[in-house]
Amino acid sequence: MEVAVVTTERAKHFYSPQDVPVTLYSDADEWEMWKRRSDPVLHIDLRRWADLMLVAPLDANTLGKVASGICDNLLTCVIRAWDRSKPLLFCPAMNTAMWEHPITAQQVGQLKAFGYVEIPCVAKKLVCGDQGLGAMAEVGTIVDKVKEVLSLHGGFQQS
16 A cells, blocks of 8 residues: 655644655645646646545544635645545544534535545544544544445455
């Protein structure tokens, strides 16, 4: 399996890019690659290359953008251009108050209507210190779901 990571600028606050052992793309890569007509367009190249897309974590801001069709960074451009015949999985993650806001259920429903697969959030102690629903699913749960979906789409053979 080959993995590439598309990160947002804000996500870089939570990790060190040097610690990511796979190809890492961000907004700057999109604009450095494309200078004029007929140059490669990274978000289109990525949607063609990938057999599956996993958005983990999917925060409230990006959830709202995707549900509304906004594509103002590399990640949301890949999602907007995504080939919907291929699986796209998303893992919501946000504070419990944000998760419980009525707009969140509408936005998650919109992503499901696009054919995307939700890997539901879980209840636990959140980064902000609150206890409740909104934490991203456990990594093992996410990996198991990715394997299941890939095997159903013929793109993964377990050894």
